[in-house]
Amino acid sequence: MNDKADETALRAEMGRLALPGIRVGCRIIRDGDEALLLPEEAAAIPARHPAARRASGTARALARHLLALEGIEAVPIGRSSAGAPLWPSGFVGSIAHDEEMAVAAIARRADTLSLGIDTEPAEPLPDDVASLVAIPGDVLAGIAPRLATRLLFSAKEAVYKATYPLDGEVLGYEHITVDLARCEAVTANGRRIRLSHSLFPRIVVLAVAT
Numbered sequence: 001m002n003d004k005a006d007e008t009a010l011r012a013e014m015g016r017l018a019l020p021g022i023r024v025g026c027r028i029i030r031d032g033d034e035a036l037l038l039p040e041e042a043a044a045i046p047a048r049h050p051a052a053r054r055a056s057g058t059a060r061a062l063a064r065h066l067l068a069l070e071g072i073e074a075v076p077i078g079r080s081s082a083g084a085p086l087w088p089s090g091f092v093g094s095i096a097h098d099e100e101m102a103v104a105a106i107a108r109r110a111d112t113l114s115l116g117i118d119t120e121p122a123e124p125l126p127d128d129v130a131s132l133v134a135i136p137g138d139v140l141a142g143i144a145p146r147l148a149t150r151l152l153f154s155a156k157e158a159v160y161k162a163t164y165p166l167d168g169e170v171l172g173y174e175h176i177t178v179d180l181a182r183c184e185a186v187t188a189n190g191r192r193i194r195l196s197h198s199l200f201p202r203i204v205v206l207a208v209a210t
């Protein structure tokens with residue numbers, strides 16, 4: 001599948017993920033996308049590898065596009081000292097990028113407490129990482145075994161991104177129990193997070209705290 005077809009297919013899949021009031025999107029990372037960073041955004045991520053700056057540029061341009069659909073134009077999306085994106089007043093959101101694609105989700109704070117999003121290639125997780133991710137309470141019902149642990153990994157990262165802005169706690173994989181049959185996760189400090197996901201053409205997980 002070429003890049004454009006991949007983006008089109010993923011956009012269609014992601015349309016299924018969003019709950020009412022949540023806008024989601026995806027965008028291929030292209031050469032030169034670091035130039036999409038607004039000056040305030042570039043200043044917030046000064047010491048990064050060029051590929052990371054490029055991906056941040058793609059993701060922030062995408063997130064600003066989603067905000068513009070809500071009437072919020074050209075507002076910089078900063079970065080906290082902990083790495084969390086900083087959203088304009090009244091909004092919550094999340095961004096993620098793998099090597100090829102950026103994804104983003106935004107919502108109004110009045111409707112949604114916090115959001116987390118993650119994306120991963122639809123490929124098995126390397127064994128050394130896989131052994132760290134699963135805990136006994138995780139339920140992966142109905143997911144092809146080849147991708148189940150990668151999906152679990154992505155779900156836990158999305159949950160972390162949704163909960164960190166609320167609790168300021170650095171969670172490990174062992175602190176998040178995922179039940180894909182119930183489409184939810186529970187953290188060690190008791191937060192219950194709603195999950196939705198797609199597997200193809202890429203894994204994307206959206207985590208919603210309400």
Ligand SMILES: CC(C)(COP(=O)(O)OP(=O)(O)OC[C@H]1O[C@@H](n2cnc3c(N)ncnc32)[C@H](O)[C@@H]1OP(=O)(O)O)[C@@H](O)C(=O)NCCC(=O)NCCS
Binds near residue numbers: 084096160170
């Ligand atoms: C947040 C984290 C999970 C991101 O994972 P990643 O694979 O490096 O990168 P992704 O592309 O998926 O996401 C990157 C985006 O996450 C967001 N992010 C980073 N730290 C965040 C935090 N503390 N809270 C919420 N979002 C955060 C940023 O928007 C970042 O984009 P940017 O770098 O362009 O600003 C990782 O950087 C991290 O901080 N891990 C520590 C905790 C952990 O890994 N626990 C085990 C999993 S639960």
